[in-house]
Amino acid sequence: MIASLPRPLWLRSATALYLGAFLLFLFLPLAVVTVFAFNNAPYPAPPWRGFTLDWFIGNRALGRVGLFGDSELLGSIWTSVFVGAWVTALSVLVGTGNAFLMERYRFAGKQWLSVLMLVPLVIPGVILGISILAFCSRLAEFADSAFGLELDFLRPGLVLVVLGQFSYVATITTLIISARLKRFDRTLEEAALNLGASHAGVLRTITFPYLRPALIGAAAISFLMSFQDFNTTLMLVGTDAPLTVTMYGRMREGASPVLNAVSLFLMLASALLALTLMRRRAAAPARAVADVPQEAT
Amino acid sequence: MLAALLIPALLWLFALIVLPHIELALLSFRERIGPRQYVPSLAQYRTFFTEPLYWGVFVRTAVLSAIATALTLLLAFPVAWIIAKIARGRASSLLFVLCLIPFWVSETVRALGWLILLRETGVLPALLVWLGITAMPVELLYHDATILIGLVYTSLLFMVVPLVSSLESLDNSLIEAAYDLGGSGLVILRRIVIPHAAPGITAGCIVVFMLTLGNYLTPNLLGGKNSQWFTELIYSQFIVRFNWEQGAAFGFLLLALSTGMVALGLRLSGQRFVDVMRRT
Numbered sequence: 279m280i281a282s283l284p285r286p287l288w289l290r291s292a293t294a295l296y297l298g299a300f301l302l303f304l305f306l307p308l309a310v311v312t313v314f315a316f317n318n319a320p321y322p323a324p325p326w327r328g329f330t331l332d333w334f335i336g337n338r339a340l341g342r343v344g345l346f347g348d349s350e351l352l353g354s355i356w357t358s359v360f361v362g363a364w365v366t367a368l369s370v371l372v373g374t375g376n377a378f379l380m381e382r383y384r385f386a387g388k389q390w391l392s393v394l395m396l397v398p399l400v401i402p403g404v405i406l407g408i409s410i411l412a413f414c415s416r417l418a419e420f421a422d423s424a425f426g427l428e429l430d431f432l433r434p435g436l437v438l439v440v441l442g443q444f445s446y447v448a449t450i451t452t453l454i455i456s457a458r459l460k461r462f463d464r465t466l467e468e469a470a471l472n473l474g475a476s477h478a479g480v481l482r483t484i485t486f487p488y489l490r491p492a493l494i495g496a497a498a499i500s501f502l503m504s505f506q507d508f509n510t511t512l513m514l515v516g517t518d519a520p521l522t523v524t525m526y527g528r529m530r531e532g533a534s535p536v537l538n539a540v541s542l543f544l545m546l547a548s549a550l551l552a553l554t555l556m557r558r559r560a561a562a563p564a565r566a567v568a569d570v571p572q573e574a575t
Numbered sequence: 576m577l578a579a580l581l582i583p584a585l586l587w588l589f590a591l592i593v594l595p596h597i598e599l600a601l602l603s604f605r606e607r608i609g610p611r612q613y614v615p616s617l618a619q620y621r622t623f624f625t626e627p628l629y630w631g632v633f634v635r636t637a638v639l640s641a642i643a644t645a646l647t648l649l650l651a652f653p654v655a656w657i658i659a660k661i662a663r664g665r666a667s668s669l670l671f672v673l674c675l676i677p678f679w680v681s682e683t684v685r686a687l688g689w690l691i692l693l694r695e696t697g698v699l700p701a702l703l704v705w706l707g708i709t710a711m712p713v714e715l716l717y718h719d720a721t722i723l724i725g726l727v728y729t730s731l732l733f734m735v736v737p738l739v740s741s742l743e744s745l746d747n748s749l750i751e752a753a754y755d756l757g758g759s760g761l762v763i764l765r766r767i768v769i770p771h772a773a774p775g776i777t778a779g780c781i782v783v784f785m786l787t788l789g790n791y792l793t794p795n796l797l798g799g800k801n802s803q804w805f806t807e808l809i810y811s812q813f814i815v816r817f818n819w820e821q822g823a824a825f826g827f828l829l830l831a832l833s834t835g836m837v838a839l840g841l842r843l844s845g846q847r848f849v850d851v852m853r854r855t
Contacts, residue, residue: 397592
C-alpha cells in the first residue's frame with residue numbers, strides 16, 4: 279500500500295524486514311570482499327586471523343606479494359585505463375555526432391538507421407566479440423594474400439578490444455546525448471543567430487554548454503562500461519589483458535587476497551566517480567545558467 | 576554537414592555490426608573439407624541438432640535464464656514499490672542510490688564476493704557449522720541454485736530502474752480511489768498496478784533475459800564445470816578448439832533465441848522496440 283493509506287503493523291514490519299534482507303543480499307558480497315582484503319591469511323576465507331596490510335604493500339618475510347608490488351595486476355589496470363580512455367573518446371565523439379544527426383537532420387532511411395543504432399544493445403556481448411574477431415581476421419587475411427600486408431592490429435589485441443567495446447557503448451552515448459539535445463530550446467540558437475553570431479559561435483557558446491552535463495555523464499558511463507566489460511573483451515583479447523580478464527584468470531586458479539585488495543581499490547574508485555557525478559548533477563541547473571553568460575562574454 | 580555526421584555513424588554500424596555479422600553468417604554456413612578448402616553446407620547446424628549435449632545446454636541456458644528473470648522480477652518489484660510509493664523524499668532517493676551502488680563495481684568483483692561467501696571453506700558454510708545446522712562445511716558453489724543467485728544479483732539493477740520509473744508515473748489517487756471503493760490489496764495490484772507498470776515490467780524482463788542468456792562470467796565462476804552455459808560452448812569452439820564454423824553457428828543460434836524472446840516479449844505487451852530501449 280502507498281504511504282497515504284493506512285498500513286497495518288504486520289505489513290509495515292514485513293516491509294522493513296524485506297528491505298533489511300534485500301540490502302543484506304545487496305551488500306554482503308561487497309562487504310566480504312572488503313573484509314578479507316585485510317585478513318592475515320594466504321586465502322580469502324574465514325577464520326579471521328588478524329588485521330594486515332600485506333595484501334596491499336606486500337611482505338617479503340612471508341613471501342607475500344601485495345597489490346602495489348604485483349606488476350601483472352598493475353599493468354592490467356593501466357591497460358584498462360588505456361582502453362577505457364579510447365572507448366570513451368570514440369563513443370562520446372560518435373555519440374554526439376549521432377545525436378545531432380538524428381535530432382537535427384532529415385534524410386532518406388532515417389527511421390531505419392535509428393533502429394539499427396539500437397541493435398548493438400540487443401546482441402549478446404560474446405557474439406559482438408566473435409563477429410568482430412572473425413571479420414577482422416578475414417580482412418587481415420585478405421590484406422595479406424592480396425597485397426602482402428601484415429596488418430597486426432586486426433589480430434586479437436587492444437585495438438580489437440577498443441573497437442569491440444566501442445561497438446555497443448556508442449549506442450549508449452547516442453541515447454544519453456540525444457535525450458538532452460531533444461529537450462533543447464532551439465529558439466535560443468535562433469536568437470543568437472539573429473543577433474549576428476556565427477554557427478560555430480552558437481555551438482560553442484550555447485549548444486555545447488547546454489549539452490555539457492550529458493557529455494560528462496556519457497563519458498563517465500562509457501568509461502565505466504569499458505572498465506567493466508568482460509564478454510566482448512574476452513573474445514578479442516591478445517597478450518595485454520585488461521583488469522577484468524586478468525582477475526578472471528586469477529580467480530580460476532584460486533583466489534588470493536590480492537584480488538580482494540584490487541577489488542577494494544575498484545570499489546573506492548567507482549564510489550568516487552559516482553559521488554562526483556551526483557554532486558555535479560545536483561549543481562547542474564545552477565551551473566548551466568551561470569555558464570552561458572560567462573562564456574558568451 | 577549531413578555527410579560529415581552520416582559517415583561516422585555508417586562506419587560504426589557497418590564496419591562493426593552489419594559486416595561482421597554477415598561474415599559470421601557465412602562462416603556458419605560452410606564446412607571444412609580439407610586444408611583451406613570449404614564448401615557451403617548446413618553441417619554446423621546439423622551437428623547442433625544431432626548432438627544432444629549441444630541442444631541440451633542450449634535449452635538449459637534458456638530455461639535457467641527464464642527462471643532467473645522471473646526471480647529477479649519477484650525480488651525487484653517490492654523494492655521498486657517501496658522506492659516509488661512508500662519511502663519519501665530523501666529516503667526514497669537514498670534507497671535508490673543504494674540499489675545502484677553494487678552495479679558501479681565490476682561483475683568480477685561481485686562474483687569474487689559470492690565465491691568467498693559460498694565456497695566450501697567460505698563464510699556461509701562456516702556460519703552453518705557454527706550455528707550447528709550442518710556438522711561439516713558444505714559446498715554451496717557449483718549448483719544450479721548458485722548460478723541463479725549470481726545471475727539474479729547481477730541483473731537486479733536492470734529490473735529495478737525501469738520498474739521504479741513506471742511505478743512513479745502511476746497516480747497515487749487511483750490507488751486511493753480503488754481503496755476507498757473497497758478494493759483489496761490483491762485486486763488493486765492486479766487491476767491497477769500491474770496494467771500500469773506493464774511497460775516497465777516488459778522492458779526489465781527483456782533486458783534481464785538478454786543479459787543473462789549472454790552472460791559468461793557468472794555461470795562460469797559460480798557454476799564451475801557443472802555450469803554448462805551456452806556462451807561457454809561458443810567460447811570453447813572459437814578460442815579453444817579454433818573451430819570457427821561451429822562457433823559461428825552456435826553464436827547465431829544464441830542470437831536467434833535472444834532476438835526471438837525479445838520479439839515475443841514485445842508482441843505480448845504490444846510495445847515497440849524503440850520505446851522499450853529508450854525506457855531502459
